[in-house]
Amino acid sequence: MINTARRIEITGIVQGVGFRPFVYEIASKYLLKGIVYNTSSGVLIHIEGNQQAVDSFCKEIYEKHPPLAYISEINHFEEYTKGFSDFKILESIEDKLKSTLISPDISTCSTCLNELYDSNNLRYLYPFINCTDCGPRFTVIEKTPYDRKNTSMSYFKMCESCITEYTNPQNRRFHAEIIACTNCGPQLFLYDNNKKRISTENPIKKAIEILSSEYILAIKGIGGFQLAVDATNHDAVIRLREKKHRKDKPLAVMSYDMERILKYAYVDDTQKFLLKHIASPIVLLEKKEPFLLSKYISPKNKYIGVMLPYTPLHMLLIQNFLALVMTSGNKNNEPISKDNDEAFDNLSEIADYFLIHNRPILRRVDDSVIKIINNTPRFIRRARGYSPLPIIIKKNIPMILGCGADLKNTFCLTQKNKIFVSQHIGDIENFETYTSFKSTIEDMKKLFGINPEIVSYDMHPGYLTSKYAMELADIKKISVQHHHAHIASCMAEYCIDEPVIGLAFDGTGYGTDGNIWGGEVLVCEYKNFLRVGHLSYMPMPGGDLAVQEPWRMAISYLYSVYKNNLLNLDLPILKNIEEKKINIVIEMISKGINTPYTSSMGRLFDGIASIIGIRDKISFEGQAAVELEMISEGNYDSTYDYECTSKDLHKILLDPMILGIVKDMRTGIQISKISKKFHNTIISIFSNLCSIIYKETGLKKVVLSGGVFQNSHILIGLTQSLERNNFEVFSHKLVSTNDSGICLGQVMIASAIQ
Numbered sequence: 001m002i003n004t005a006r007r008i009e010i011t012g013i014v015q016g017v018g019f020r021p022f023v024y025e026i027a028s029k030y031l032l033k034g035i036v037y038n039t040s041s042g043v044l045i046h047i048e049g050n051q052q053a054v055d056s057f058c059k060e061i062y063e064k065h066p067p068l069a070y071i072s073e074i075n076h077f078e079e080y081t082k083g084f085s086d087f088k089i090l091e092s093i094e095d096k097l098k099s100t101l102i103s104p105d106i107s108t109c110s111t112c113l114n115e116l117y118d119s120n121n122l123r124y125l126y127p128f129i130n131c132t133d134c135g136p137r138f139t140v141i142e143k144t145p146y147d148r149k150n151t152s153m154s155y156f157k158m159c160e161s162c163i164t165e166y167t168n169p170q171n172r173r174f175h176a177e178i179i180a181c182t183n184c185g186p187q188l189f190l191y192d193n194n195k196k197r198i199s200t201e202n203p204i205k206k207a208i209e210i211l212s213s214e215y216i217l218a219i220k221g222i223g224g225f226q227l228a229v230d231a232t233n234h235d236a237v238i239r240l241r242e243k244k245h246r247k248d249k250p251l252a253v254m255s256y257d258m259e260r261i262l263k264y265a266y267v268d269d270t271q272k273f274l275l276k277h278i279a280s281p282i283v284l285l286e287k288k289e290p291f292l293l294s295k296y297i298s299p300k301n302k303y304i305g306v307m308l309p310y311t312p313l314h315m316l317l318i319q320n321f322l323a324l325v326m327t328s329g330n331k332n333n334e335p336i337s338k339d340n341d342e343a344f345d346n347l348s349e350i351a352d353y354f355l356i357h358n359r360p361i362l363r364r365v366d367d368s369v370i371k372i373i374n375n376t377p378r379f380i381r382r383a384r385g386y387s388p389l390p391i392i393i394k395k396n397i398p399m400i401l402g403c404g405a406d407l408k409n410t411f412c413l414t415q416k417n418k419i420f421v422s423q424h425i426g427d428i429e430n431f432e433t434y435t436s437f438k439s440t441i442e443d444m445k446k447l448f449g450i451n452p453e454i455v456s457y458d459m460h461p462g463y464l465t466s467k468y469a470m471e472l473a474d475i476k477k478i479s480v481q482h483h484h485a486h487i488a489s490c491m492a493e494y495c496i497d498e499p500v501i502g503l504a505f506d507g508t509g510y511g512t513d514g515n516i517w518g519g520e521v522l523v524c525e526y527k528n529f530l531r532v533g534h535l536s537y538m539p540m541p542g543g544d545l546a547v548q549e550p551w552r553m554a555i556s557y558l559y560s561v562y563k564n565n566l567l568n569l570d571l572p573i574l575k576n577i578e579e580k581k582i583n584i585v586i587e588m589i590s591k592g593i594n595t596p597y598t599s600s601m602g603r604l605f606d607g608i609a610s611i612i613g614i615r616d617k618i619s620f621e622g623q624a625a626v627e628l629e630m631i632s633e634g635n636y637d638s639t640y641d642y643e644c645t646s647k648d649l650h651k652i653l654l655d656p657m658i659l660g661i662v663k664d665m666r667t668g669i670q671i672s673k674i675s676k677k678f679h680n681t682i683i684s685i686f687s688n689l690c691s692i693i694y695k696e697t698g699l700k701k702v703v704l705s706g707g708v709f710q711n712s713h714i715l716i717g718l719t720q721s722l723e724r725n726n727f728e729v730f731s732h733k734l735v736s737t738n739d740s741g742i743c744l745g746q747v748m749i750a751s752a753i754q
């Protein structure tokens, strides 16, 4: 006897995660009639039946939803009964005005893996097996709602047996939109780098042979191509580095299972949880000695980036290897290649063979990278598995585009209380990445139906992202100081809406006085900020060249203390760098030629690394600083001297520290200890400074942001020291602490001052 009807509107991640089949199952259980369908804003259910059954239904929908679903809102409305005779899943109704959340790409589930290795299964060894619980999403969705016709699988016609599964409410692939099998789905093809097809019955078997013979294989993955070689083979790794022009920057690896990872790296419980997580990120793990993989994978680094196979294709390829190097398929810092032709154009100079398929990738999404610091996962790069999940804030804000920074760019778009941070775009320093930045903005605007009324961007006049923003028509423009954005970004993660002390430590950020900032203490709220302290300005001889060549900063610091007498010091730098070059740099500093001023913490790390002989030139961003962090050792807490002048603001003078370091070098103190003592000093300086600022302002919340906080010693040490002094300390968990996090801060600031 039907006596009640209800309409239920659900928003969140409810498409592509088996939500409608789940609703169908619950409705059948309670013998309820009605319909369920996807809309552009989520899922809509109309349900009829007796009151008690309807109540139980509603309760179960909320409490027992599928594991990958995320309900952000659920609304119930009483309805007239319409006399449905059964319960049905309907075709989608498009509603262009609203948007829904879209699921990230999800690693292959265990049920699918069992089927993959079951010789009686229809999808035995089928490299594109997936179900409602797993598989690509963000990279195959053209537009919402998530229906097969709106995905890159629309090119494939389902076979009879797939149709049977897709339409059977009892089947676990009921309405699995990208369902596919050996007979009807995407297929693999193997090519050489002359674009000549290799004829083979079994492309995977052949690809394994290729990898076993030291060749470089380009693999079409989920969000783009990857380049793979046997990770135990020195020659193969060196060859990949040479061809990719990637001298020292660490390469990520992939292993078949935990057992194999444990042969070459330490894994704690948090790391294990992350490795096995449905997002399947690259996790930085500490290497085990003797290291069983090639030493060229992450030279001079304690850590190695490791992931588990997240697609059936990876699974099938990797079984014979301890690990495969699996690095982004791009050249010269350009965006990762995603289309077959594009990959042949971009990668044939690098890869020997190409393992490709015919399912189009609709958007580029790199692998995510996470480092655990203080038992907490921290994003180094937030992309596959996490994008495009939004950051949720407490209140609704206008639609804003935050352009981010030029290095490690991500941008974001806001919609009410949701901030959609884009996947990692990369360093916007060439035409290709800039084009990708612009087209990804258009893509996300369309996908989420967001038309920003405000654009916020970095104050740096030279940034391409800023130029892009300034050239936009019919939109309100708000420029934001770099470090203000860093701190606001971390405040947003914790929904902090009160003034805080912000410590912003990074390499480069354009300051309001035109100098290059980067060792900054701000008293900060969204609306504005006051710079209350900073590392004192140092000359940066050669400007950007001083970033590439840390020895220039070393001379700058040494010159500050010793002037021309620095030439008489007994330091490695004076043997490694020609005296002529040093003299030119001294002249640049003393005469102020092509020598901007900087308060950058990153440059300080660079300078110290060079003074103690770790590295004078770098081949990737932050290399010298990372190596300085890596060698830091010892259980002692002594510090170097420093001075703090406190006139209008607190300026940290480091001449006494430089003097101390040179003295330690002269007396033969190990550089691992000097590095530790240097780290201690930085922690102590800023912990003490926060106490002084507390006395001046009464502020007890300290927010940490900027790339330097990827350094474990600094993040852990400063957090502990501040907490001992009763400060409440906040650091990034949802977005990266480096420049890829600042778009979030930009939109928060823009919304406060608009």
Ligand code: ZN
Pocket: 108, 109, 110, 111, 112, 113, 130, 131, 132, 133, 134, 135
């Ligand atoms: Zn599955």
Ligand code: ZN
Pocket: 158, 159, 160, 161, 162, 163, 180, 181, 182, 183, 184, 185
């Ligand atoms: Zn099929």
Ligand code: FE
Pocket: 482, 486, 506, 507, 508, 509, 706, 707, 738, 739
């Ligand atoms: Fe920065």
